[in-house]
Amino acid sequence: MTARPANAHQARLLRLLRDNGPNSRAQLGDQVDLSRSKLAVEVERLLETGLVVADGLAASRGGRRSHNVRLAPGLRFLGVDIGATSVDVAVTNAELEVLGHLNQPMDVREGPGAVFEQVLTMAAKLKASGLAEHFDGAGIGVPGPVRFPEGVPVAPPIMPGWDGFPVREALSQELGCPVMVDNDVNLMALGEQHAGIARTVSDFLCVKIGTGIGCGIVVGGAVHRGTTGSAGDIGHIQAVPEGRPCACGNRGCLEAYFSGAALARDAQEAAQQGLSPELARRREANGTHGTLSAVDVAAAAAAGDTTSLALIREGGTRTGQVIAGLVSFFNPGLVVIGGGVTGLGHTLLAAIRTQVYRQSLPLATGNLPIVLGELGPAAGVIGAARLISDHLFSPA
Amino acid sequence: MTARPANAHQARLLRLLRDNGPNSRAQLGDQVDLSRSKLAVEVERLLETGLVVADGLAASRGGRRSHNVRLAPGLRFLGVDIGATSVDVAVTNAELEVLGHLNQPMDVREGPGAVFEQVLTMAAKLKASGLAEHFDGAGIGVPGPVRFPEGVPVAPPIMPGWDGFPVREALSQELGCPVMVDNDVNLMALGEQHAGIARTVSDFLCVKIGTGIGCGIVVGGAVHRGTTGSAGDIGHIQAVPEGRPCACGNRGCLEAYFSGAALARDAQEAAQQGLSPELARRREANGTHGTLSAVDVAAAAAAGDTTSLALIREGGTRTGQVIAGLVSFFNPGLVVIGGGVTGLGHTLLAAIRTQVYRQSLPLATGNLPIVLGELGPAAGVIGAARLISDHLFSPA
Numbered sequence: 001m002t003a004r005p006a007n008a009h010q011a012r013l014l015r016l017l018r019d020n021g022p023n024s025r026a027q028l029g030d031q032v033d034l035s036r037s038k039l040a041v042e043v044e045r046l047l048e049t050g051l052v053v054a055d056g057l058a059a060s061r062g063g064r065r066s067h068n069v070r071l072a073p074g075l076r077f078l079g080v081d082i083g084a085t086s087v088d089v090a091v092t093n094a095e096l097e098v099l100g101h102l103n104q105p106m107d108v109r110e111g112p113g114a115v116f117e118q119v120l121t122m123a124a125k126l127k128a129s130g131l132a133e134h135f136d137g138a139g140i141g142v143p144g145p146v147r148f149p150e151g152v153p154v155a156p157p158i159m160p161g162w163d164g165f166p167v168r169e170a171l172s173q174e175l176g177c178p179v180m181v182d183n184d185v186n187l188m189a190l191g192e193q194h195a196g197i198a199r200t201v202s203d204f205l206c207v208k209i210g211t212g213i214g215c216g217i218v219v220g221g222a223v224h225r226g227t228t229g230s231a232g233d234i235g236h237i238q239a240v241p242e243g244r245p246c247a248c249g250n251r252g253c254l255e256a257y258f259s260g261a262a263l264a265r266d267a268q269e270a271a272q273q274g275l276s277p278e279l280a281r282r283r284e285a286n287g288t289h290g291t292l293s294a295v296d297v298a299a300a301a302a303a304g305d306t307t308s309l310a311l312i313r314e315g316g317t318r319t320g321q322v323i324a325g326l327v328s329f330f331n332p333g334l335v336v337i338g339g340g341v342t343g344l345g346h347t348l349l350a351a352i353r354t355q356v357y358r359q360s361l362p363l364a365t366g367n368l369p370i371v372l373g374e375l376g377p378a379a380g381v382i383g384a385a386r387l388i389s390d391h392l393f394s395p396a
Numbered sequence: 397m398t399a400r401p402a403n404a405h406q407a408r409l410l411r412l413l414r415d416n417g418p419n420s421r422a423q424l425g426d427q428v429d430l431s432r433s434k435l436a437v438e439v440e441r442l443l444e445t446g447l448v449v450a451d452g453l454a455a456s457r458g459g460r461r462s463h464n465v466r467l468a469p470g471l472r473f474l475g476v477d478i479g480a481t482s483v484d485v486a487v488t489n490a491e492l493e494v495l496g497h498l499n500q501p502m503d504v505r506e507g508p509g510a511v512f513e514q515v516l517t518m519a520a521k522l523k524a525s526g527l528a529e530h531f532d533g534a535g536i537g538v539p540g541p542v543r544f545p546e547g548v549p550v551a552p553p554i555m556p557g558w559d560g561f562p563v564r565e566a567l568s569q570e571l572g573c574p575v576m577v578d579n580d581v582n583l584m585a586l587g588e589q590h591a592g593i594a595r596t597v598s599d600f601l602c603v604k605i606g607t608g609i610g611c612g613i614v615v616g617g618a619v620h621r622g623t624t625g626s627a628g629d630i631g632h633i634q635a636v637p638e639g640r641p642c643a644c645g646n647r648g649c650l651e652a653y654f655s656g657a658a659l660a661r662d663a664q665e666a667a668q669q670g671l672s673p674e675l676a677r678r679r680e681a682n683g684t685h686g687t688l689s690a691v692d693v694a695a696a697a698a699a700g701d702t703t704s705l706a707l708i709r710e711g712g713t714r715t716g717q718v719i720a721g722l723v724s725f726f727n728p729g730l731v732v733i734g735g736g737v738t739g740l741g742h743t744l745l746a747a748i749r750t751q752v753y754r755q756s757l758p759l760a761t762g763n764l765p766i767v768l769g770e771l772g773p774a775a776g777v778i779g780a781a782r783l784i785s786d787h788l789f790s791p792a
Contacts, residue, residue: 154759155758203620215725219615219616219620220615220616220618222616224615224726226599226726226727226728226760227728227729227760227763228759228760228762228763229759230759231725232725232727233724233727233757233760234721234724237720237721237724237725238720238721238755240637241636241717248757250754250755322721324634325630325633325718325721326725328629328630328633329611329613329627329630329722329725329726330613330620330622330725331621331622331623331624331628332622332623333623359634361626361629361632361644362551363550363551364622364626366624367623368623
C-alpha cells in the first residue's frame with residue numbers, strides 16, 4: 001500500500017509535482033511559501049516515503065544549482081469509467097498521463113458482478129502489456145448518484161442492480177489498492193479540469209449527454225456533490241410543463257425529449273414513418289433487429305440527412321432551455337458539453353448556444369464560453385485517476 | 397478605523413467570539429487547536445488592538461481558573477438593506493445582535509443620491525438614540541447584481557440609475573468606516589445562516605420573494621456569487637416555454653407569472669373584472685388611485701377570499717416548478733423561503749412544497765426541509781452586519 005503525506009505541506013508538494021511535473025526544490029519552495037529549511041525537511045520525508053525521487057540538478061538560477069525532484073516514476077493509477085453501455089479502463093502515471101486505455105461495450109444493467117469481472121480483466125490486460133506492475137490506487141466512475149464518503153451507488157435509475165452495492169470496498173479488495181468512487185459526470189468534470197478545456201476555470205458546469213443527461217458542478221475548483229450525492233442530476237428537470245411522460249414517472253423531463261436514448265428512439269420512429277430514407281437504410285444495415293443508435297443519427301446528419309439534423313437541433317434547443325436556467329442560477333465561467341453524443345458535434349453545440357444566449361440573463365452570458373469537451377472518452381478515466389490521486393495526496 | 401487581525405489564528409478567534417459570545421481562554425484554545433503558549437500570544441495581541449477585552453474569570457474546570465475574553469462591547473456595525481420599495485437600517489454589536497432597527501418606505505428608483513441621504517439620516521437617528529457613537533463598519537444590500545470585489549451594482553434591472561455607481565466607495569466616505577456591498581438576497585441568506593433557520597446547514601438555497609424573485613446560494617458555508625455576481629438571479633428562469641412576455645424582453649420568465657409586483661397586477665385585474673368583491677373593496681379603500689399591493693392580497697387571503705388564495709397558490713406552483721429544477725441540480729440540504737411576500741405564509745409555502753416534492757428527484761427531496769425564514773426583515777440587516785464583520789475579522 002502506498003504511503004500517504006504526513007501533513008498539508010507534503011500534500012501540497014505532491015499535488016504540485018503531479019500537476020506541473022518534475023521541478024527544482026528552489027521553485028517548489030517559492031510555490032508553497034515554506035522556508036528553505038522547512039522545505040528541505042518536508043522533501044526529505046517525502047523522499048523517505050518513496051513517493052518522490054531525486055531527478056538530477058536543475059538549471060542554474062545564479063548561485064548554487066538546486067536539485068530536481070519528481071513523483072516516483074513507478075506510481076500507477078487505474079482510472080475506470082463505467083458508462084451505461086460501455087466500460088473504459090486506463091492506467092496513468094503519477095502525473096496522470098494516460099499510458100494505456102481500453103474500451104469495451106458492456107451493459108451496466110448486467111450488474112456489478114459481471115461489470116467488475118470485465119473491469120478486472122481489462123486491468124489485468126493493461127498490466128500484462130507491461131504498463132503497470134501494480135496499482136497504487138483506482139478511481140471508479142458509475143452512471144448514477146453515489147454516496148461519496150462510502151463509495152456506494154444510491155438509487156441509480158439506470159443501474160437498478162447496483163443500489164447500495166459496496167463498490168469501493170469490493171473493488172479495493174479485488175485490486176488490492178485504495179479506491180474512490182464517484183458519479184461519472186463528476187469525473188468527466190474533474191478530467192476536463194485537470195487536463196482539458198477547463199484547466200483555468202474555477203466555477204464551471206460540465207454537461208454530459210450520453211444515454212442520459214447529467215451535469216458536473218465545479219465551485220471554487222471543487223466538485224459540488226450535494227447533500228445526498230445527487231447534485232447535477234439535470235435529466236429530470238422539467239423542460240415542458242405537463243409534457244411527455246418520462247420513464248421516471250413524471251412528465252416533461254428533459255430526458256423525455258433528449259438524450260442518447262431519446263434520440264435513438266426518435267430516429268427509429270422517423271425511419272419507421274418513412275421520414276428519412278437515410279435512417280431507414282442505416283436501420284436495415286444494422287441487421288435483423290433493425291435498431292438505430294445515437295451514433296447512426298450522427299452519421300446520418302454528417303451525410304446531410306435533414307431529419308437527423310432536425311432531431312439534433314431540437315434536442316439541443318431543449319437541452320439549451322434547461323442549461324439557460326442553470327446559467328442564470330449558477331452564473332458559471334464556462335459550460336462544457338461532452339459525452340457520447342458529442343459525436344453530434346457542432347450542430348448540437350450551435351443549438352444549445354443559441355438557446356442559452358437567447359434565454360439566460362445577459363449579465364450571466366456576456367462572457368460565457370459554451371464549448372465541447374477536449375478529452376472525449378479520456379475525460380472520465382483521467383478524472384478517475386485525479387480523484388484517487390487527490391485522495392492519496394491528502395494527509396492520511 | 398478599526399484594527400484588523402494580523403493572522404488567520406486571530407481572525408478565527410474573533411469569529412468564534414462573534415458567533416459564540418464571551419468565552420474562556422481555555423475553551424477558545426480547545427476550539428482553535430493552538431498550544432497554550434501560542435494562544436496566549438495571539439490573545440495578548442488581540443487585547444492590544446482593542447478588538448477584544450478581558451471579561452473576568454471563567455467558571456472553574458478544576459485547576460487554575462481561566463480568564464474570560466470577549467469582543468469589545470463598544471464595537472458597532474451598521475446593517476443596511478435597500479429593497480425595491482423600502483430601506484432597513486440597523487445597528488448591531490460585535491456579536492451581531494440588533495440593538496436598533498429602522499424601516500422606511502423608499503423607491504430605489506429615486507437613485508443612489510436620494511437613497512443614501514435616507515440611509516445616512518436613519519444611521520444618524522440610530523446614533524442620536526445613543527445606540528452607537530460611531531460605526532466600525534457597514535454592510536449594504538442592494539436589490540440587484542453586484543460586482544462584489546469593488547462593491548458596485550452592475551446592470552441592475554429594477555434600479556437603472558445605479559448601474560456602475562461606486563456604492564462601497566461613496567458610503568465608506570460618508571460613513572467614515574469600511575463598507576462591503578452585496579446583493580440583498582445573498583445578505584438574507586447570510587442572515588438566516590448566522591442567526592436564523594439555516595444555522596446548522598452548509599449547503600442551502602434562500603429564495604426571496606419580494607418585488608422580484610432572487611435566490612441566495614450557500615455552498616460549503618460560503619455564499620456563491622458567480623462569475624459576474626449574478627448567481628441566484630432566478631426571476632428570469634423560464635417557467636413556461638413561449639409563455640407570457642416579461643419586462644426583461646424574454647417570454648415565460650418566472651417573474652412574468654409571480655413576484656410581489658406580478659401578484660399586485662393580477663389582483664388588480666381580478667378586482668377590475670369583478671372576480672373578487674373583497675379585492676375590489678380593498679382597492680377602493682386604497683383611495684383614488686385604486687391600486688392593490690401584495691399586502692392587500694395577503695390580507696384578502698387571510699379573510700378567506702378565494703380569488704386571492706387561488707392567485708397565491710398559482711404563484712407558489714410556478715415558483716415551485718423553478719425551485720424543483722434547482723433542487724434537482726444543486727441538491728441542497730435546506731430551502732428557505734423569505735422576503736416581503738412571506739406575508740402570504742403557509743398557503744404559498746404549501747404550494748411550493750407540493751410542487752417541489754412532486755417534481756424533483758426523490759433522492760434530492762427525501763430529507764429536504766422547505767421552510768419560511770425565521771428572521772423576517774431582520775435577515776437582511778443581520779446578513780449585512782455579518783458581511784462586514786467577516787471582512788473585518790479577516791487578516792488585513
